[in-house]
Amino acid sequence: MALEINNVLSWVLFCLAAMISTIFLKHRKSCYRMKWKLPPGKMGLRLVGETLEFYKAQRNNRLFEEFVEPRIAKYGKVFKTSLMGSPTVVVNGAEANRFIFSNEFKLVISSWPSSSVQLMGRNSIMEKQGDQHRFLRGLVTSCLSGASLEALVPKICNAVRLHLDKNWLGKDVVSLYRSTKLLTFTTVFECLLGINVEPQMLGTFERVVEGAFAPPINFPGSKFSREKKARVKISKMLEKIVAEKRKATESSLEGEEKRDMLLSRMVAAMVRGDLTEEEVIDNVILLVFAAHDTTSFAIAMRFKMLAQHPHCYSTILQEHVDVKNAKEPSEKLALGDVKKMEYTWQAARESIRLFPPIFGSFRKAVADIEYEGFTIPKGWKVLWTAYGTHYNEEYFQDPLRFDPSRFEEFIPPYIFLPFGGGPRTCAGYQLAKLNILIFVHYVVTRYNWSLIHPNESITMDPLPVPSKGMPIKISPKLS
Ligand code: HEM
Numbered sequence: 001m002a003l004e005i006n007n008v009l010s011w012v013l014f015c016l017a018a019m020i021s022t023i024f025l026k027h028r029k030s031c032y033r034m035k036w037k038l039p040p041g042k043m044g045l046r047l048v049g050e051t052l053e054f055y056k057a058q059r060n061n062r063l064f065e066e067f068v069e070p071r072i073a074k075y076g077k078v079f080k081t082s083l084m085g086s087p088t089v090v091v092n093g094a095e096a097n098r099f100i101f102s103n104e105f106k107l108v109i110s111s112w113p114s115s116s117v118q119l120m121g122r123n124s125i126m127e128k129q130g131d132q133h134r135f136l137r138g139l140v141t142s143c144l145s146g147a148s149l150e151a152l153v154p155k156i157c158n159a160v161r162l163h164l165d166k167n168w169l170g171k172d173v174v175s176l177y178r179s180t181k182l183l184t185f186t187t188v189f190e191c192l193l194g195i196n197v198e199p200q201m202l203g204t205f206e207r208v209v210e211g212a213f214a215p216p217i218n219f220p221g222s223k224f225s226r227e228k229k230a231r232v233k234i235s236k237m238l239e240k241i242v243a244e245k246r247k248a249t250e251s252s253l254e255g256e257e258k259r260d261m262l263l264s265r266m267v268a269a270m271v272r273g274d275l276t277e278e279e280v281i282d283n284v285i286l287l288v289f290a291a292h293d294t295t296s297f298a299i300a301m302r303f304k305m306l307a308q309h310p311h312c313y314s315t316i317l318q319e320h321v322d323v324k325n326a327k328e329p330s331e332k333l334a335l336g337d338v339k340k341m342e343y344t345w346q347a348a349r350e351s352i353r354l355f356p357p358i359f360g361s362f363r364k365a366v367a368d369i370e371y372e373g374f375t376i377p378k379g380w381k382v383l384w385t386a387y388g389t390h391y392n393e394e395y396f397q398d399p400l401r402f403d404p405s406r407f408e409e410f411i412p413p414y415i416f417l418p419f420g421g422g423p424r425t426c427a428g429y430q431l432a433k434l435n436i437l438i439f440v441h442y443v444v445t446r447y448n449w450s451l452i453h454p455n456e457s458i459t460m461d462p463l464p465v466p467s468k469g470m471p472i473k474i475s476p477k478l479s
Pocket of ligand 1 (some may be wrong): 110125126137140188192286287288290291292294295298356357358361362417418419420421423424425426427428429431432
């Protein structure tokens, strides 16, 4: 109850702040009207813009159907609105996506809510621009390509097998969503970063991640203040880990295998003076945030689609049985085996198209932008959405139908956007892909499973989450 009162109080304070900024923006709006041709659309109620409609649609997990789609029908693919106190232009369609993504850092920069920035830290990759962004991105992707990617496969296999032995063996029912959250956490920490997961780490991290989109109202006892405390706790935990790693790096005590892992590479960059300790810590936290709910939701929806499409499931099962039969029983998979899982990846992409874990993302105009005869004034937000192309007949025929064969064909750029686009395309794409394929492999070859609630609804929190955690009934396969 106290928690609820805190939440309500946080929202009231947040709305007041939004109102004040909206009054300010209203004043500026009349200036805009005189100077520029703005995109069509409504700025909404005088004080809160269209924020309430946006949140209501988001709560129903119908942000596209109830907010974006009706406005596209009325105003076209590019329209203006006002959200959370900011005048915003929502862009939809391949051409608008291309324009925004290819002008990253030139005309637009990423624009995350203040709570995300405070909890993830000001030094994370999502706040960096230009050369600093390129450097950090290079570090992350270097651990997810070439020889590092090959080395990652057996590590993830190990993590998945241990996870299933520890958390599934002997059980009749497991929560698929919670299970994959724990697994993703472990793969990011142990397989990508090279940090051993200690008890309590996940709980503390989850508290921080949960607050990333909450109103940033920080008074004693508020939800956000508790999330900030969790962030301080994590920073301290990571400071210790980074100090130990620094010692090992400086005294060259680390084995070759560990030296190739992301934390070691970041600490080596810190020793050379290319990164600060804050940058290392903020980026470890950001990676967990970026990987956590996204991968778990993608896997949960993957299984939901398999349950609803038995023909697709039997094709996938055969693909995995073939891969398994070509190996010794205790042999781990190699990158070459994962590459054989072509149909599984087609079907995974199709379920991510229908249920993108990230609705879209905000940018901020850093200059007046001219687009299709309209102006997006400097300082306005720009929101690109995945649904704007994923659910559009122009790009995907019969868009609401689940049809993995769409991905047999080449998909033109800027229409399939679950991983974003341009210089900020998901840096963890390869890890997400391996996590999904390897997890599916071990589950379908080792377990019979069925959904307990086939029609379980999805809630937004604010990322999509299966409302009951997607419990599944499981039984081990005999051979
Ligand atoms: C199915 C799983 C995933 C989905 C759907 C996903 C989606 C996305 C999207 C849409 C963006 C772009 C955001 C924007 O344009 O503002 C992004 C960025 C990012 N993702 Fe992922 N992601 C997933 C998994 C992961 C994993 C496993 C990691 C790494 C451990 C990761 C790390 C990142 C990072 C570091 C960025 C920021 C890139 C930059 O700013 O240059 N993601 N992701």
